[in-house]
């Protein structure tokens with residue numbers, strides 16, 4: 310996930326030569342619409358975790374889910390400026406009735422944002438990189454990030470939950486100058502993304518088919 314008024318997180322970036330930036334796949338790539346598989350302890354790979362974190366910070370993200378780097382497995386990484394979270398097989402076990410609506414963006418939908426209503430507080434369980442049990446009580450931005458990232462593991466994107474009347478191109482430089490800060494539609498962004506990111510691909514999947 311990417312928030313609109315993002316502070317630079319480069320100072321948090323751990324410098325390590327073994328780290329590598331991963332390619333973040335974009336809306337239309339079929340992996341984003343798949344339900345990701347659970348992890349087993351044996352599959353935990355410290356290098357992959359480092360690469361996920363490095364990629365998240367490099368892209369100024371506050372969260373990244375493994376399917377976004379084309380690994381259809383249940384792993385998310387998040388950062389709320391203070392703490393870093395690595396959660397395998399994350400699950401929301403409780404969420405507040407109180408909701409809040411705020412703008413969200415996503416590294417897989419660069420240059421866009423829209424308002425999404427989310428629970429203000431959630432409790433997330435899962436496993437950490439040592440396969441110890443985790444229970445995280447999150448509120449504010451972190452609660453939103455967890456909901457957004459766990460959605461990715463179920464093939465759900467924020468645009469599925471957003472108030473589409475607020476869907477707009479940001480002022481991000483990745484966007485065509487004429488589109489900046491302009492309202493848009495799902496159909497229009499599918500067209501733009503098909504041209505920009507999936508020119509040579511025939512198996513584009515934009516819709517989520519709920520079972």
Ligand code: NI
Pocket residue numbers: 310311414415416417457461
């Ligand atoms: Ni996202």
